[in-house]
Amino acid sequence: MDLNYAAEDEEFRREVRDWLESNLSGRFAHLRGMGGSGREHEAFEERLEWNRHLAAHGWSCVGWPVEHGGRGLSLLQQVIFHEEYARADAPARVNHFGEELIGPTLIAFGTPEQQARFLPRIVAVEELWCQGYSEPGAGSDLANVATKARLEGGHWVIDGQKVWTSLAHHADWCFVIARTGSGERKHQGLSYLLVPMDQDGVEVRPILQLTGTSEFNEVFFDGAVTEESLVVGEPGAGWSVAMGTLGFERGVSTLAQQIAFQRELDAVVELARSNGAIDDPLIQDRLVSAHMGLDMLRLHGLRTLSGEQGIEASITKLLWAPWHRSLGELAMEVAGANALTVAAEPYNLDALQTLFLFSRADTLYGGSDEIQRNVIAERVLGLPKEARA
Numbered sequence: 001m002d003l004n005y006a007a008e009d010e011e012f013r014r015e016v017r018d019w020l021e022s023n024l025s026g027r028f029a030h031l032r033g034m035g036g037s038g039r040e041h042e043a044f045e046e047r048l049e050w051n052r053h054l055a056a057h058g059w060s061c062v063g064w065p066v067e068h069g070g071r072g073l074s075l076l077q078q079v080i081f082h083e084e085y086a087r088a089d090a091p092a093r094v095n096h097f098g099e100e101l102i103g104p105t106l107i108a109f110g111t112p113e114q115q116a117r118f119l120p121r122i123v124a125v126e127e128l129w130c131q132g133y134s135e136p137g138a139g140s141d142l143a144n145v146a147t148k149a150r151l152e153g154g155h156w157v158i159d160g161q162k163v164w165t166s167l168a169h170h171a172d173w174c175f176v177i178a179r180t181g182s183g184e185r186k187h188q189g190l191s192y193l194l195v196p197m198d199q200d201g202v203e204v205r206p207i208l209q210l211t212g213t214s215e216f217n218e219v220f221f222d223g224a225v226t227e228e229s230l231v232v233g234e235p236g237a238g239w240s241v242a243m244g245t246l247g248f249e250r251g252v253s254t255l256a257q258q259i260a261f262q263r264e265l266d267a268v269v270e271l272a273r274s275n276g277a278i279d280d281p282l283i284q285d286r287l288v289s290a291h292m293g294l295d296m297l298r299l300h301g302l303r304t305l306s307g308e309q310g311i312e313a314s315i316t317k318l319l320w321a322p323w324h325r326s327l328g329e330l331a332m333e334v335a336g337a338n339a340l341t342v343a344a345e346p347y348n349l350d351a352l353q354t355l356f357l358f359s360r361a362d363t364l365y366g367g368s369d370e371i372q373r374n375v376i377a378e379r380v381l382g383l384p385k386e387a388r389a
Helices: 007-023 026-031 044-056 075-087 096-109 112-123 238-249 253-275 281-305 311-340 351-359 369-379
Strands: 129-132 148-152 155-162 173-179 190-196 202-206 217-227
Touching: 007 075, 026 044, 075 253, 096 112, 096 129, 096 173, 096 190, 096 238, 148 173, 155 173, 155 190, 173 238, 190 217, 190 238, 253 281, 253 311, 253 351, 281 311, 311 351, 311 369
Parallel strands: 129 173
Antiparallel strands: 148 155, 155 217, 173 190, 202 217
């Protein structure tokens, strides 16, 4: 990938920067910095309004093809948009699962009817989505899902449980991996279903996190239904569709994540300067290592974006997740004894405490590090498969 920006790309950067500066003002000014990891509950309705404001001005789904409602931006311009959005400290968007996951999946695998039904509403941020992958007995091992679906009278009837379902309490729809048939291998017989959340057969139960918030949920399907036509790809062939979605999850928007990481690292450095921790040579060494690691993450991300997000996606996850978790640990070491007390009663955490607690899960969600290593070992290096019970 050519990392040099052409004149038109720099002009586009100025356009994005100027628009964000002009629009993150007035009623939206207070949203800057809101809704990051572990803080998805912050000003949700106001951030939803902001997302719809973005959509009304053509800044939603910017990488999608024009014929599907996007702007058809080049890969480099998508990178620029996400970088400038993060640099402006714009609020975390509430449409991630629609814009970055199910939308591209429907563009790649969906029928024309499914595309016409769902894509315009995703672009306009009129319907929100959540992801029904993980289960109590099938976290990163997606092929082991036990949720089942059967066809009855023109509808799929779904029974089972999903867990760690982010923002399910706000979502209108869920893309669900369910077992609809059998096969010689566990990943056979799975189907990728689009399921409405507002029905009697769906129950959402919040999960209380270490941060004191509940962005994650358990979702129970007890006779939940969806139309027969709302299966993406062929019935029983949902594994390849699900893997496609995971590839989209680790695409261009991860570069914006790294801008947010830089802001967190800057906050740790500033704290070290203010409390004198930066005078410790060991702290200095770890801060320098963190800066070098972040530079490496960005260059690796740019290098891999021009290729298929398959094995590269697993490698990227293995790079950023432990880096970010280590940053949370470093933040607490810099804070010293103050890290052990809350900012206010009863449990008001500061930003770095939230960083530390939430980042403990980085190496688990989105595919655990152990699973990513197995994928690389088995599919790239050709090593023997791990023994499974």
